[in-house]
Amino acid sequence: MYRSLIITGLMIGLIITILSSLAIGPANIPFITVFKILFHFPQSWPDKHSVIVLDIRLPRVLLAGLVGSALAVAGCAMQGLFKNPMASPYILGISSGAAFGASLAIVTGISIGSGFLSVPLMAFIFAIITIFIVYKIAQVKGKAPMETLLLSGIAVGAFFTAQVSLMKYVAGDELRSLIFWLMGGFWASSWDKVAIAFPLICLGVAVILFFSRDLNIMLMGEDHAVDLGIDTESVKKIVLVFASLITAAAVSVSGIIGFVGLIIPHIMRLIVGPDHRILLPSSCLVGAIFLIWTDTLARTILQPTELPVGIITASLGAPFFLFLLRKRKRITGW
Amino acid sequence: MKLRVNGVCFSYESVMALDDVSFEVNRGEVLGIIGPNGSGKTTLLRCINRALDPERGTILIDAKDILKLDRKEIAKEIGVVPQNSTIHFPFTVLDIVLMGRTPHLGRLNGESTKDLRIARNAMKITNTLHLAERSIDEISGGEKQRIIIARALTQEPRILLLDEPTLHLDINHQLEILELVNDLANKKGIIVVLVSHDLNLAGRYCNRLVLLNKGSIFSMGRPEEVLTRKNISDVYNIEVEISYNKSIKTNTFIPIAVSKNRSSK
Numbered sequence: 001m002y003r004s005l006i007i008t009g010l011m012i013g014l015i016i017t018i019l020s021s022l023a024i025g026p027a028n029i030p031f032i033t034v035f036k037i038l039f040h041f042p043q044s045w046p047d048k049h050s051v052i053v054l055d056i057r058l059p060r061v062l063l064a065g066l067v068g069s070a071l072a073v074a075g076c077a078m079q080g081l082f083k084n085p086m087a088s089p090y091i092l093g094i095s096s097g098a099a100f101g102a103s104l105a106i107v108t109g110i111s112i113g114s115g116f117l118s119v120p121l122m123a124f125i126f127a128i129i130t131i132f133i134v135y136k137i138a139q140v141k142g143k144a145p146m147e148t149l150l151l152s153g154i155a156v157g158a159f160f161t162a163q164v165s166l167m168k169y170v171a172g173d174e175l176r177s178l179i180f181w182l183m184g185g186f187w188a189s190s191w192d193k194v195a196i197a198f199p200l201i202c203l204g205v206a207v208i209l210f211f212s213r214d215l216n217i218m219l220m221g222e223d224h225a226v227d228l229g230i231d232t233e234s235v236k237k238i239v240l241v242f243a244s245l246i247t248a249a250a251v252s253v254s255g256i257i258g259f260v261g262l263i264i265p266h267i268m269r270l271i272v273g274p275d276h277r278i279l280l281p282s283s284c285l286v287g288a289i290f291l292i293w294t295d296t297l298a299r300t301i302l303q304p305t306e307l308p309v310g311i312i313t314a315s316l317g318a319p320f321f322l323f324l325l326r327k328r329k330r331i332t333g334w
Numbered sequence: 335m336k337l338r339v340n341g342v343c344f345s346y347e348s349v350m351a352l353d354d355v356s357f358e359v360n361r362g363e364v365l366g367i368i369g370p371n372g373s374g375k376t377t378l379l380r381c382i383n384r385a386l387d388p389e390r391g392t393i394l395i396d397a398k399d400i401l402k403l404d405r406k407e408i409a410k411e412i413g414v415v416p417q418n419s420t421i422h423f424p425f426t427v428l429d430i431v432l433m434g435r436t437p438h439l440g441r442l443n444g445e446s447t448k449d450l451r452i453a454r455n456a457m458k459i460t461n462t463l464h465l466a467e468r469s470i471d472e473i474s475g476g477e478k479q480r481i482i483i484a485r486a487l488t489q490e491p492r493i494l495l496l497d498e499p500t501l502h503l504d505i506n507h508q509l510e511i512l513e514l515v516n517d518l519a520n521k522k523g524i525i526v527v528l529v530s531h532d533l534n535l536a537g538r539y540c541n542r543l544v545l546l547n548k549g550s551i552f553s554m555g556r557p558e559e560v561l562t563r564k565n566i567s568d569v570y571n572i573e574v575e576i577s578y579n580k581s582i583k584t585n586t587f588i589p590i591a592v593s594k595n596r597s598s599k
Contacts, residue, residue: 210441210442211441213436213439213441216425216429216433217433217436219421219423220419220421220430220433221416221419221420223385223416224416224419226385226405227383227385227409227413227414227416227486228409228433228434228436228437228485228489229405229406229407229408229409229410229436229437229489230405230436231404231405273424273425274423274424274425275425275429
């Protein structure tokens, strides 16, 4: 009851967020017109308004929402799995791997795909390669102990970070676009990217939600989980794979946006408690709401240019989180 | 119903931790596993519910071979109270106890009123019902141990394994936990296997004892047969004074001194 109330409330919040952020931007399009455009009312507005809402703002808003959800859910799952408040979606080096893939495509032009999607595809492929290497290195006799995973993630991540630095060093004219990609943002959003990210992120989030109860029990420690009939090795593997998948999808379409995946789960833990059955879905929705609003700010605050969204996520989110932290005196559970 | 442990062997890397351990426990019995540090007590307990995979041997509940069941099915048969349960997350006590229903629930099922009833009943038995809405991280050691026992009972197991259930508890809570465990065996017919370091409590509350030494059974039988001055001296390398206490009708043990003239090797 309490759970479905929270989820329903947040869903309504998300819908309002999407609709109102579609109405905000340099071209002044009233809220009611946005509504009419979306739901195919008889046309009473200039054609370019349809283009702005449907082809420019809508994919951008949807992409921000998807990426926000993916990072918040992946961060929440990683924190639960590692029982570590410092865990984020990037903890296993996925972001560094993706950054290396993207920098290869940007600087050297080496890529598997071509044109518009060459950078996201390379980022995605290298993110997946990274997580594969990290897991294989940590694996001993079919098991991957969490501490070893963490260390192998840090080491592999550091290796790729060094390669990204090398790319920056030799980038020349491409340095600016590389740096912009690394800061992350949604200025290059398109329906193509939505089409890539949507199925991957929906699938990954759904799978992780199925494992909510297992994640709760794993918080008691792996021994307890085994005693309660949970196959901890396969839970770890499945949750890691799908958390990595959605992180890779998010990073490949938006670059490395920090903070969302680390702090949204903490904020939600302070508000709804540690039970993943409510924590994961509410993090998912709040992650989307948060990133849509911060991106709306990012593209409007310095018109006509825009700010990288990562600057806003941290500048707004950190004080709010610290406020909650002071109020509750500690991070719940840690 | 009978639990049969048959020729179980287990080693960590190259160290043999259990060497051909066999015993049986009957319905309603409390079996105590005692022995010095590193003698294989916890390893044995963890082999029984296959948290560790024995290298050889069989573990049977009647005719059912535990080693052939999957994790979920094992958790329906065997509840475990591990050695220390530090839970840092503010789940309510009821949430924790309900986790005991996990092996009975499908991935998509929420807990039903039946599950809630089973959990509440387990909390009544362990005298923790009044704590239901409290947060687990604010609860004292003795209460927490009873809550973990309630969680294990919520699994509706036929066998209950406890690893040093009285560790870190004051003497009041020690007796309380062991009385509770005895009741579970007597009244519910649950098979109880518990590991203990406390010879006095083990001698008093267990129907039978298994004395482990270096991974094999040194002695097995009723407490007065196992807890002899010679056995204790051989295994623990210590002199004890044994005297019969009329009010609790059992032998009590007072360690006197570490044996000087001989070693247990």
